[in-house]
C-alpha cells in the first residue's frame with residue numbers, strides 16, 4: 001500500500017507539472033490589432049467567441065484614452081449599456097485586467113453611445129479544470145464531487161479483499177484531488 005501511495009504521489013507531481021504548462025496565464029489583446037475602439041465597428045462578441053479564457057488570464061485593452069475607457073459592469077448593465085454604476089473603471093489606455101474568477105466578466109466602454117454600437121465584450125471563463133475551484137465565486141459544486149469520494153474509496157479499498165478493480169478509480173481520484181489541492185496552493189503563492 002505504501003509503495004502504491006508513492007507511485008500515486010509521483011504521478012501527482014507529473015500531472016501537476018503537466019497541468020502548470022497547460023494553464024499558464026495567457027494575455028488576450030481585446031480586438032487583437034484593432035484594439036478597443038468603435039472605428040469600423042469591431043465585433044467583440046465574435047472576437048471573444050471560442051477563446052478558451054481561463055482564470056489567471058489577462059485581457060489587455062489598448063485604446064486612445066481620450067476617446068474610450070473600460071468599465072466592468074454587471075450583466076444587466078452590459079445588456080442595457082448602462083455605465084452609471086460600474087464594478088471597476090479603467091482609463092489608462094493600456095489596461096491589463098487579470099480575470100480572477102470563473103464565469104462571465106462584462107466590459108463596456110463608458111463613453112456615451114459607444115457600447116450601444118458594439119464596444120462591449122463578454123469574457124467568459126468556463127470551469128477551468130485544475131484552477132477553477134481556487135478562487136471561484138461558487139466553488140462548492142465543483143469541489144465537493146471530487147473531495148467527497150476521495151475518502152470513501154480509499155477507506156473501502158483498505159478493507160475490501162478484492163480491491164484490485166478499484167485501484168485505478170482510487171488512483172485517479174487521488175491524482176485529481178491532489179492536483180486540485182496543489183493548484184489551490186500554487187495559486188495562493
Ligand SMILES: [Cu+2]
Pocket residue numbers: 037038067068069109110111114115119
Ligand atoms: Cu469608446
